[in-house]
Amino acid sequence: MSGTPLDTAGPRQRFFEAESIDHLVTMVLELAAEVWAVRERLYIIEKEAEHLGLALGSAVAGHAFTAQEQAELAEMRRCMLANILRTVGRKHRDPPDFSGAETVHTD
Amino acid sequence: MTAMLQPDRSKADARALLSRQSFVAALRGYVLDDLAAAMRHAYESEIEPAFERTHERPPRTQDEVHAAMQQSAAFKLYSSIRVNAQEMVWRSVIPAAQTDLAGPEHAAADTTAAHLGSLTLDPALALPANVAGIEVHLMPGGYAPDASALAGAIYDRGLAVFAAGMMGRNQDDIGLSMAHYVKYRFADFRPRRILDCGATVGHNSVPWAVTFPDAEVHAIDVSAAVLAYGHHRAQALGVPVHFRQMDATRLAYPDASFDVVFSSMFLHELPVADIERFFTEARRVLRPGGLLLNMELPPNRELAPYDQFYLDWDRYYNEEPYYRAYRDQAPEELVAAGGFTRGSYFQFVVPQYSYMPDREFAAAVCAPPAIGQQTGRLSSGVQWFGFGAWNRP
Numbered sequence: 001m002s003g004t005p006l007d008t009a010g011p012r013q014r015f016f017e018a019e020s021i022d023h024l025v026t027m028v029l030e031l032a033a034e035v036w037a038v039r040e041r042l043y044i045i046e047k048e049a050e051h052l053g054l055a056l057g058s059a060v061a062g063h064a065f066t067a068q069e070q071a072e073l074a075e076m077r078r079c080m081l082a083n084i085l086r087t088v089g090r091k092h093r094d095p096p097d098f099s100g101a102e103t104v105h106t107d
Numbered sequence: 108m109t110a111m112l113q114p115d116r117s118k119a120d121a122r123a124l125l126s127r128q129s130f131v132a133a134l135r136g137y138v139l140d141d142l143a144a145a146m147r148h149a150y151e152s153e154i155e156p157a158f159e160r161t162h163e164r165p166p167r168t169q170d171e172v173h174a175a176m177q178q179s180a181a182f183k184l185y186s187s188i189r190v191n192a193q194e195m196v197w198r199s200v201i202p203a204a205q206t207d208l209a210g211p212e213h214a215a216a217d218t219t220a221a222h223l224g225s226l227t228l229d230p231a232l233a234l235p236a237n238v239a240g241i242e243v244h245l246m247p248g249g250y251a252p253d254a255s256a257l258a259g260a261i262y263d264r265g266l267a268v269f270a271a272g273m274m275g276r277n278q279d280d281i282g283l284s285m286a287h288y289v290k291y292r293f294a295d296f297r298p299r300r301i302l303d304c305g306a307t308v309g310h311n312s313v314p315w316a317v318t319f320p321d322a323e324v325h326a327i328d329v330s331a332a333v334l335a336y337g338h339h340r341a342q343a344l345g346v347p348v349h350f351r352q353m354d355a356t357r358l359a360y361p362d363a364s365f366d367v368v369f370s371s372m373f374l375h376e377l378p379v380a381d382i383e384r385f386f387t388e389a390r391r392v393l394r395p396g397g398l399l400l401n402m403e404l405p406p407n408r409e410l411a412p413y414d415q416f417y418l419d420w421d422r423y424y425n426e427e428p429y430y431r432a433y434r435d436q437a438p439e440e441l442v443a444a445g446g447f448t449r450g451s452y453f454q455f456v457v458p459q460y461s462y463m464p465d466r467e468f469a470a471a472v473c474a475p476p477a478i479g480q481q482t483g484r485l486s487s488g489v490q491w492f493g494f495g496a497w498n499r500p
Contacts, residue, residue, distance in 0.1 A: 004205060004261060005247040006198050013190055013424050015183040025187045029134070033195060036130040037123045044122075061122060077133035085137070085188070 032084050039080070040073065127199045128268045134192045136271040139486045142185045143417070149181035150413055169407070169415035173423075176416065190424055193245045193269075200264035201247070208257050224347040226338035228254065228331045232352055237377055237429060238329055244269075245426050250307065251330030259336020263308045273485055275461040277344065281371045282311030284460040284468075284491050285402050286318035289367070291469040292455075296398065298322050298366035304355040304385065305373030309337035311402075313346045315369065322366075327353040356384035363394045371402040375433040379441070382433065386445020393498040399447065400495040404483040405456075407434045414480060438494045447496035454494035456482050 014022050041060065047069065048059040065073065150172070158166055158175050166172045176182040234251055242249050250262050266278045274280045282303075289296060299322050303312040306326035316324040326348050328334055334350040341348040353359055355370070356377075368389040374382050389399050407415045415434075422430040439452040456476050460468050476482075476490060483492050 004201050004252070004257060006201055007194070008242045008245050008247050008426070010242075013186075015187040015190075022187060025184075026191050029188065029191045029195065032134075033127050033130050033199075037126040040126040040129070041122065063122075073129070074133065077130060078137065081134060081137045085142070 028084065032080070036077065036080060039076070043073065043076075121203060124199060124203045127195075128264075131192060131195045131199050132268045132271045134188070134195070135269060136273070136487075138185065138189045138192055139271065139273075139484075142188060143484075143486060146176075146181045146185045147413070147417075149179055150176065154179055154181075155413075166412050169412050169419060172412045172416040186420070186424055189420075190245070193425060196265050196268045197246055197261065199268055201261055204257060204260040204264055208255070208260055223342045223345065224338060225349045225351075226334060227349075227351040228334065229352040230254070230331075232329060232354065234329055235354060235356075235381070237381065241426060241428065243376065243426050251332055254331035254335065256332060256336035256339065258330070258332035259308050259334070259340075262333055263310065263336060263340060266308075266310065270485075273487065273489060275459070277313070278310045279314045280459050280461040281402050281491055282314030283318065284457050285311070285369065285371065285400060285493055286315045287460045287465075287468055288455065288457050288472050288493065289398065289400065290318055292472045293398075296366075298398070300365045301325065301367040301369060302327070302358075302360070302365045302392065304328075304368065304370045304389075305376065306350075307333040307337065309334075309341050309348050309350060311369075311371045312337075312348050313341055313344055315367075316341075316346045316348055323347075323349070325349045325351065325360075325365075327351050327355060327358075329354050356381050356388060358388045358392050360392045362391055363397075365392050366394055366397045367400060368393055368397070369400050369402075372404075374401060374403050374441075375427065375430045377433070378429055379432055379436060382436075382441050383444040386442055386447065390446045390498055395498060395500070397498040398495055399442070399445075399498070400493060401438075402491055402493045403438075404430075404434055405478050405492040406436065406438055407431075408437065409478045414484075418483060442494070442496045448499055451497040451499050452494070453496070454492070456490050456492055458490050 012022070016022050016025075044060050044063045048063060052059045154175050155165060158171070166175065238249070238251050240249070244250075244265075246262065246265065248258065250258055252258050263278070266274075270278050275283060289298075298319055301315045301319065301322050301324045303309070303315065303324065303326040306312045306328050307330070309326045312324055312326035316322065324347070326334070326337065327350075328337075329352065331352050334352055337348070338350045341350075351359075355373070370385075374385075377385065386399065393399065404418055407419070410418070419431045419434060421427040438454060439449065442452050443449050455472075456478055458468065458471050458476070463471075478492065479490070481488050482490050
């Protein structure tokens with residue numbers, strides 16, 4: 001069986017003036033996915049520790065979410081996304097313009 | 108959902124992959140609901156007024172909207188995050204699909220489950236230009252790389268993540284909604300043979316067999332990979348579907364051999380000339396009184412310029428080269444070009460069958476909603492658009 005590539009063959013779409021920002025968006029989202037995986041695993045460990053004692057490895061691997069747990073995780077995911085993407089919709093000030101600086105503060 | 112459709116949890120780091128999938132699905136949901144709303148707000152509150160100040164009129168076309176939006180932070184962030192989410196869909200499912208389908212349990216499944224439906228492949232069938240070499244939906248390698256079921260498994264699992272919980276329990280809501288529309292809107296119509304064209308893994312073919320259990324359901328696609336997987340998928344769900352590798356523009360079925368020819372999210376993958384060829388073939392294989400039914404995105408002419416721009420985003424950023432050309436067409440003209448009489452054309456909007464009581468859906472199809480902002484736009488509360496024609500002289 002041939003391996004399936006993880007990436008498409010062509011160039012990616014750029015959306016920002018500086019290509020580095022496109023990279024940064026990817027980095028942030030990939031980081032978020034990694035953090036989420038850790039958070040979800042911790043959540044499972046905590047739940048399993050409550051119910052099953054120290055046999056955590058196999059318990060985590062076989063854990064099936066209850067409807068209530070799924071609802072809790074869904075809310076946690078939503079909050080996490082809201083935090084990571086918290087600046088979307090906010091304005092940014094332009095950088096200060098020093099080209100015609102009228103005042104020089106020396107103190 | 109069947110075990111076949113799930114990653115094997117016994118494999119190393121399968122839990123982490125499942126966590127990643129649930130994250131990406133949530134990210135998709137956030138993009139399609141919250142970020143889409145933020146982008147629309149930015150358009151209505153700033154971008155459109157700025158355009159009007161400059162041009163002394165609102166934007167008239169989606170291209171004018173698109174050009175204005177491209178300069179905005181709202182568009183750049185929405186689009187960048189949505190493209191990343193799309194890439195992450197595939198990255199979250201490919202490793203487990205490759206591992207699972209390489210295992211002996213899958214080889215066993217290939218040989219033991221042959222009692223429901225059938226699978227007929229045509230190795231001589233050449234992939235049409237609209238499929239070959241196109242990584243549609245940014246799916247690495249495309250959905251028809253070879254005849255193994257791997258690409259089908261990736262497609263199915265990717266679709267489950269992509270859907271973000273908005274397309275039914277087995278990503279079958281479109282099929283369920285369309286089949287139940289026919290069941291309740293045309294209560295005297297009893298189809299015995301149903302053909303689903305461009306069916307991929309058959310996720311919307313299975314619902315027809317479920318809704319009309321006395322009917323024989325056939326599903327065709329040009330990709331052997333999705334059909335091979337779809338055959339096992341349908342068997343795992345306990346539903347008989349006959350999968351066959353075939354080009355919808357050159358159907359190998361005899362004249363007047365089906366009561367329904369159906370497609371879902373298929374036409375926008377075709378060049379316009381091929382849509383007309385497909386409809387010509389559909390009319391040929393339909394029995395007199397048979398039904399052509401297509402679930403699709405709503406036509407651009409029925410939408411405001413912003414909504415046209417929003418839906419056609421996929422044309423420019425999600426590897427959907429035929430998307431907009433299709434949406435710029437008038438569906439009744441395409442149907443007429445296929446030989447259906449103009450008076451037999453109809454179109455409709457339906458809510459999602461999976462998320463409402465059966466009785467409410469039955470009432471809804473008799474008083475269908477009009478095309479609106481939620482029509483065809485995958486998000487919470489999406490409504491599906493469909494159109495069709497009866498095969499009448």
